[in-house]
Amino acid sequence: MKNYVLRRLLQMIPILIGVSILIFLIIQMAPGDPLSLQMDPHMSAETKAELRSKYNFDKNPVVQYGIWAGKALKGDFGQSFYYKQPVGKVMKTYIWNSFRLSIISFILAIIISIPIGVVSATKQYSGFDYFFTVFALIGISIPSFFFGMLLMKWFAVDLHWLPVAGMHTAGAKLSGISNFLDVLKHMILPLIVLTLASLASFMRYTRSSMLEVIRQDYIRTARAKGLKEKVVIYRHALKNAMIPVITLFGFWLPALFSGAIITETIFGWPGIGPVILKAVNGRDYPLLMGINMLLALLVLLGNLLADIIYAAIDPRIRYQ
Structure with missing residues (x-):
């Protein structure tokens, strides 16, 4: 192993380069570049040329990539044009807010x-099955x-139970448990939205996989031996049924x-999602490259993690 x-x-290295x-x-x-949205229309041609030269936009793409790659190998992904900060600092500031929301949603969906x-x-085909299928x-x-938007209207605008948006109450200077509860209160509505979509997908995958497994011969054999139904389902069937579902876990990383x-x-919510949207709209190339390379690395690590879990769950799988 x-x-x-x-x-x-080691295989990840050429893949990440590609x-x-x-x-x-x-x-x-x-079309265009980050400077095209920031230059003053009345700026002289000489000043525009200096700016383009400063950020290497006057060079061909091959040279630009070489300059970026050289800095990236040293951990420098450049300066964000929108946030006026290093890309690494921008990502560090916002990415953990998204992680908090996503990890709680993921755990709830799994449970x-x-x-x-x-x-x-x-x-199958019971009232319980039909209800949750719908x-x-x-x-x-x-x-x-x-x-x-429906949740926002019902619980924030109409009932005034929850805040409309944001991560903290505007103007409030909270700390400790009060700050934690305030963040949790702001998290409820986006958490419901994210959990519903994940919950529905995991539910359908689990059901389909279980239906396939419980029809296998070894499940019939286990029942013929007189094992309790809970033992057959949760000890024998569920373990094998989780193998296809683990594929989703790899993509979830x-x-x-x-x-x-x-x-x-x-x-x-001040997460990385709106940052990506602003980077796309503002043609913030360094920030887009930094975020996409991080996501590419996480995809590769997620697939590797899924393969390792395969081997841990299914003894028939052995990696040489």
């Missing part, structure tokens, strides 16, 4: 969805921005840090 993990880590080149080329294909998916599979379809189908652009923007 150690050799396999080491080999996979991803960086691809992302850089895609960004270069967009709720797996038991429901198991029961729906074992009681619930999951609604959760998958309803647009997050629409659901978020980058999702924990990438934020939810629509949900965070609607609720004014």
Whole structure:
């Protein structure tokens, strides 16, 4: 296993290089550059040329990529044009706000969805199964921005139970437990929106996987031996049914840090999602490159983590 993990880590290096080149080329294909939105229309041509030369926009894309890659290898992803700060500092400031929201949503979705998916599979075509099947379809189908605005209207505007947006109460200087409760109160509505979508997906995956597993011969054999139904389901069936679901866990690692652009923007949550949106609209190339490279690394690590969990759950899987 150690050799396999080491080999996979080494394979990430050329993959990340290829991803960086691809992302850089895609960004270069967009019309204009960050300076085009910041230059004064009345600025002289000489001043514009100096600015473009300062940020290497007067060079061809190959040279620009080489300069960026050289700095990136040293941990310097450049200066954000929008935030006027180093890219690493901007990401560090906002990414953990998204992580807080996403990790709680992820844990809630797992805790709720797996038991429901198991029961729906074992009681197929029952009232319980039909109810949560419809619930999951609604959760998958309803647009997050629409659901978020409905919650905002009901609980914030009409009932005044929860704050409309933000992460802290404006003007309030809180600390300790009061600050924690204030953040938690602001987190409730965006948390409901994110959890519903994740819950619906995990629920459907768990149900489908369980339905396939409980029809296998070894499950019939376990029942024929006289084992209790709970033992058959939770000790024999569930463990194997989780293997396809683990694939989702691997993809969720980058999702924990990438934020939810629509949900965070609607609720004014200061996460990385709105930062990505501002970077795209403002053609903030250094910030876009930094965020995308982090997400690419997390995708690769998530896939590796999923493979390791496969081997831990299924003894038939061995990596050489």
